[in-house]
């Protein structure tokens with residue numbers, strides 16, 4: 001996994017925290033550049049679209065100051081801003097690019113105790129146990145190899161929380177999580193796509209077979225698990241690609257995942273901003289915007305036309321009902 005960086009941009013008060021100090025030591029061989037705020041680094045926002053891969057090599061360290069929870073109605077009740085935003089990988093459809101544009105590089109927030117205190121308070125005050133999605137702004141398995149934040153997060157919530165935490169990932173480095181005292185309170189979701197899409201579109205992520213093995217291991221370790229087929233990308237040979245993916249899942253997932261896991265399916269949306277960056281930064285990449293099958297959805301966004309979606313949905317439901325019939329499909333969106 002390429003987690004090398006070429007420079008660290010940091011808010012000075014991040015060094016007052018233990019994690020800030022640990023990172024300072026770990027990356028002491030890199031240039032450290034002081035910034036006022038992780039949200040405003042003018043020299044980086046002024047970069048050209050084609051510099052996107054270079055920007056992704058920077059690591060940003062700061063404090064998370066806003067902690068706004070957004071209501072959600074899929075697997076979780078709340079989307080929670082947690083210990084990172086952005087990511088070192090470069091999936092060509094990454095929705096974080098819609099939020100951060102070229103500045104979708106990895107930002108680490110060192111005040112994790114404060115964020116967990118808030119989350120536990122919200123959990124305790126709710127009339128019923130809540131589920132908190134902590135991975136909607138980054139990939140926490142990838143982040144964890146630098147910060148070691150997940151063991152702290154999972155075990156503290158296991159002891160003090162009432163509901164569940166959940167996060168999705170496209171990475172396989174789950175070893176540090178397997179022996180934790182999680183008490184079944186963290187729902188682990190593995191995001192998958194056909195091997196060809198992983199290698200041409202999900203740049204810098206883990207191979208499909210490694211993700212399947214990681215999901216098997218997490219289920220064996222007693223975590224509640226889910227499979228996220230997302231985003232479904234309707235390339236010209238999509239039926240073949242997704243048919244083979246489902247066959248491979250049926251072959252390689254273990255019984256534990258098949259008996260206890262659930263499935264989510266999300267069709268790709270794409271945006272004008274992503275298209276502009278990808279066109280300049282990855283001119284050889286497979287084009288994701290298809291004007292024949294996609295339609296505008298307001299604010300520069302594109303999604304598949306309703307008839308195209310309906311065909312994909314019925315194909316996937318049919319194939320899953322043959323191959324993975326014990327796993328319920330929670331939603332297709």
Ligand code: SF4
Pocket residue numbers: 086087088089090091093094095096137138139170202205
């Ligand atoms: S792994 Fe997730 S967060 Fe990282 S670039 Fe890919 S989609 Fe974005």
